[in-house]
Amino acid sequence: MQLVVIGNGIAALSAIERIRQSDQDCKITLFSQEPYHTYNRLKLSKNITEYYQVDDILVKPESWYQEKNVECYLDTPIVHVDFSKQQVLTVEGEVFPYTHLLLANGASNNIPPIEGIDLERVFALRTYHDAQEIRVVANNFKQILIIGGGLLGLELAWEFYKKDKQVSIVELFPHLLPRQLDEDSACYLEELIIKQGVDLYLCQQIASLIGEHKLAGFTLKNDSQVYPTEVALYSTGIRPNIELYKGSALAINRGVIVNQHMQTNLPNVYAAGDISEYNGRIYGLWSVARTQGQVAADNILGRTTSFVEEAVMANIQVFDQHIISIGTVNGEAMVTAFERTNDLQAIKKLFFSNEQIQGAVLINAPKEALLIKKAINNQVLIPRDLLDSYSSIIEYLQSYLVS
Numbered sequence: 351m352q353l354v355v356i357g358n359g360i361a362a363l364s365a366i367e368r369i370r371q372s373d374q375d376c377k378i379t380l381f382s383q384e385p386y387h388t389y390n391r392l393k394l395s396k397n398i399t400e401y402y403q404v405d406d407i408l409v410k411p412e413s414w415y416q417e418k419n420v421e422c423y424l425d426t427p428i429v430h431v432d433f434s435k436q437q438v439l440t441v442e443g444e445v446f447p448y449t450h451l452l453l454a455n456g457a458s459n460n461i462p463p464i465e466g467i468d469l470e471r472v473f474a475l476r477t478y479h480d481a482q483e484i485r486v487v488a489n490n491f492k493q494i495l496i497i498g499g500g501l502l503g504l505e506l507a508w509e510f511y512k513k514d515k516q517v518s519i520v521e522l523f524p525h526l527l528p529r530q531l532d533e534d535s536a537c538y539l540e541e542l543i544i545k546q547g548v549d550l551y552l553c554q555q556i557a558s559l560i561g562e563h564k565l566a567g568f569t570l571k572n573d574s575q576v577y578p579t580e581v582a583l584y585s586t587g588i589r590p591n592i593e594l595y596k597g598s599a600l601a602i603n604r605g606v607i608v609n610q611h612m613q614t615n616l617p618n619v620y621a622a623g624d625i626s627e628y629n630g631r632i633y634g635l636w637s638v639a640r641t642q643g644q645v646a647a648d649n650i651l652g653r654t655t656s657f658v659e660e661a662v663m664a665n666i667q668v669f670d671q672h673i674i675s676i677g678t679v680n681g682e683a684m685v686t687a688f689e690r691t692n693d694l695q696a697i698k699k700l701f702f703s704n705e706q707i708q709g710a711v712l713i714n715a716p717k718e719a720l721l722i723k724k725a726i727n728n729q730v731l732i733p734r735d736l737l738d739s740y741s742s743i744i745e746y747l748q749s750y751l752v753s
Contacts, residue, residue, distance in 0.1 A: 361623025
C-alpha cells in the first residue's frame, strides 16, 4: 500500500498513528502546506498574548515521524490531484503516486463580507503563524474588537481582557455562545461580562471597518456612530479547503462528502476532519477530527469501522466561569430540569424531549458532564416523575449507567 495524506492536522496524524499500530511497512507520504508538524490548535487562543515556539505545542516530536517511517513534505502544498491516474502533483512539480489517498487538508476561516476587512491590524486566528502575528501587533495596542461571540471569540476576548485590554464583542445573534447556551444561561454570562467592563453588541452586525490602511474604528448596521478600535479579530466560522478538488470527479458540497466509513465517492479515497462533510454537517471540532481520522485509517486497512455521531461537548473557561455545553440546548418543545447552588455560582440545566436528555448546560459544575454525555449518547429514558429534579436525575443515571 502507498498512502498519500494531504494535510497535517489532527485527522491526518490520528490516521497515521492508527495505521502504524497495525502496519509498520506500508509507504506513507504526508504533504503539509504549513512548515510545521501537527500542533495543538486548541492552544493557540489560550496563549494568544504570550510568546512560545511551535515545538511547545507539537502533538508529536519530529523524531516520532522518523521512527514511524513517515515521509513528510512540510511547506509543500499539493496543487493538483489526478484521481484517475491516482497521483498528486506538488507545487514544485513533483508527482507522487498512491494506492490510497486521505484528504485531511482542513478548513480556513470564513471571511465575513465586511467593508474594510482587508485593513491592517484585522486578523483571524487559524495557524501558529496567525497567533504570533496577532500577539506582536495586539500587545502594542489597547482597544481590541472581537467579531463573533462563539467559543473562539470568547476565548480571545478573555485572554485580551486579562491583559487589561479594552475589549468589545459584536455578535450577530441575540446572545453569546448561541450554539452552546440557552437564553437564560447566556444572559447570566453576559451580565457578568458587562460588569467586568467588556462592551457587548448583541444582535448586531459590523457595517464597516474604518481606517486609512490601518484599522481605526468600526460602524454597526443601522447606526452611524463610529466606535474606536485599534485591532480586530474575526471568528465567524470556517469553510473547508475544497478549492483543490473543484471540477474533479470528487463529490463535494460545502466539504468533501463522505459516508460513515469516511469514504468519498471515489475508490480508495477518504476524507476526515474539517475538510469532510458527513450527513450534511461539517463539525469543525478537534475531537471529531481525531475520531474521523481513526475511522478512515481502519477502513483503509480493510477493517470496516463506522463513524458514530455523538453529542458534542464544548468545554470553555472564560471570565472566571467554567462553561460546559453538551448536545442540543435550544430545541423546540423542550422541558428543563434546573438547579442552582445557594451561592448562585453554579448552574446546572438539563434539556429533555420525550423523556430523553437532549442537552445540558453546566456552569461552574463540571462533575457530572461525562455522565450526562453518556446518557445522551445511550438515549437513556428518564422516568417522568424525575423530570423536574436535576439531582434525582443524576442519581438515577449513576445507578442506571454504572450498573
